[in-house]
Amino acid sequence: MAKKPLNIGMIGYGFMGKAHTNAWTTANRFFELEHQPVLKAICARNADAAQTFADNWGYESVETDWKALVARDDIDAVDVCVPNNLHKDIAIACAEAGKMVLCEKPLAINAQDGEVMCQAIEKAGVPNMVWYNYRRIPAVTFAKHIIDTGDLGKVFHYRANFLQDWTISSDLPQGGAALWRLDAKAAGSGVTGDLLAHCIDTAIWLNGSISNVSAMTETFVKERMHNETGKVEPVGIDDACAFLCRFDNGSLGVFESTRYARGHKALYTFEINCEHGSLRWDLHDLNRLEYFSHRDEGTVRGWRSIHVSDGDHPYLGNWWVPGLCLGYEHSFVHQVADFLKSLETGEPAGPTFRDALETQKVCDAVLASGKSGSWTNV
Ligand code: SOE
Numbered sequence: 351m352a353k354k355p356l357n358i359g360m361i362g363y364g365f366m367g368k369a370h371t372n373a374w375t376t377a378n379r380f381f382e383l384e385h386q387p388v389l390k391a392i393c394a395r396n397a398d399a400a401q402t403f404a405d406n407w408g409y410e411s412v413e414t415d416w417k418a419l420v421a422r423d424d425i426d427a428v429d430v431c432v433p434n435n436l437h438k439d440i441a442i443a444c445a446e447a448g449k450m451v452l453c454e455k456p457l458a459i460n461a462q463d464g465e466v467m468c469q470a471i472e473k474a475g476v477p478n479m480v481w482y483n484y485r486r487i488p489a490v491t492f493a494k495h496i497i498d499t500g501d502l503g504k505v506f507h508y509r510a511n512f513l514q515d516w517t518i519s520s521d522l523p524q525g526g527a528a529l530w531r532l533d534a535k536a537a538g539s540g541v542t543g544d545l546l547a548h549c550i551d552t553a554i555w556l557n558g559s560i561s562n563v564s565a566m567t568e569t570f571v572k573e574r575m576h577n578e579t580g581k582v583e584p585v586g587i588d589d590a591c592a593f594l595c596r597f598d599n600g601s602l603g604v605f606e607s608t609r610y611a612r613g614h615k616a617l618y619t620f621e622i623n624c625e626h627g628s629l630r631w632d633l634h635d636l637n638r639l640e641y642f643s644h645r646d647e648g649t650v651r652g653w654r655s656i657h658v659s660d661g662d663h664p665y666l667g668n669w670w671v672p673g674l675c676l677g678y679e680h681s682f683v684h685q686v687a688d689f690l691k692s693l694e695t696g697e698p699a700g701p702t703f704r705d706a707l708e709t710q711k712v713c714d715a716v717l718a719s720g721k722s723g724s725w726t727n728v
Pocket of ligand 1: 544545548
């Protein structure tokens with residue numbers, strides 16, 4: 351049967367642009383889907399760089415103004431891969447133009463903007479999704495399947511870390527195309543919106559809503575040269591953040607993120623401890639899920655290290671033969687596959703903008719609590 355073309359317009363072409371483009375081109379080859387993504391246009395301010403990206407990845411055309419891309423009749427879905435402060439205007443314009451929108455995480459620079467974006471998207475009734483990719487690493491999806499059976503019983507604890515070490519040098523500037531994550535005006539926040547947002551999205555998905563938080567934040571390097579102004583300017587982002595929280599189900603959460611954990615490049619880990627068992631996962635060993643079941647017979651009871659690579663594990667039946675590994679990029683491929691499937695079924699693929707707004711609200715509460723030093727309701 352002929353596939354239905356789905357014309358993609360991508361705005362931005364940083365490393366996320368590559369991860370998303372790879373997913374748009376790969377999903378259809380491994381998953382049976384009615385739609386065939388077509389790389390219609392890439393948009394970036396620098397025409398030469400955009401053309402080089404288009405030539406390398408196979409985009410049919412180039413735009414240098416995102417408004418021109420959104421106005422095009424031949425674009426069905428817009429993939430927003432730009433710094434966080436630009437998400438709102440682009441997403442709203444896309445919604446008003448009746449385009450589907452896939453937005454890079456976090457949804458917005460704060461929940462207030464996120465709410466306006468949700469309203470625009472919902473008013474237009476367009477399919478939408480936010481790229482919280484880690485949900486779709488098969489071992490993480492498998493954790494969700496185990497939790498949803500209810501076999502683990504009552505949940506007591508959830509803890510997560512996201513540790514990096516790339517901003518320790520005070521010589522590193524802030525701002526501009528490569529370092530906008532260090533510029534509060536472009537990013538909204540530091541590790542809270544960039545890294546903890548991933549941990550919060552996964553946590554809410556696995557363990558339900560978070561009701562209140564108590565956080566501490568720190569900015570270790572207080573001033574950095576700004577790439578756009580050429581001047582030394584105050585640093586407005588949180589370099590590190592740790593928070594405690596309560597989930598609606600009564601369990602307790604502990605979260606930590608920093609870009610100052612020397613030796614850690616992208617160590618995302620989570621663990622959930624329940625009445626009858628525990629699960630833990632580590633991005634550096636992403637194909638494994640560790641599972642302790644207290645129901646196992648006593649003398650052989652212990653942590654199982656499950657290599658999530660068998661044909662009946664989530665998504666794996668669509669890939670290689672059992673036992674072979676998947677990587678970081680596959681989480682994006684799975685997200686595209688689920689999004690395209692959702693167009694067939696009419697059942698939204700999460701996280702939708704509304705789901706991501708919940709994460710944004712937790713981030714806002716964390717940052718507010720970090721400032722006030724008090725417990726803060728989400
Ligand atoms: C920052 O270094 C970063 O690239 C985040 O922006 C991503 O969302 C995260 O997945 C890895 O780290």
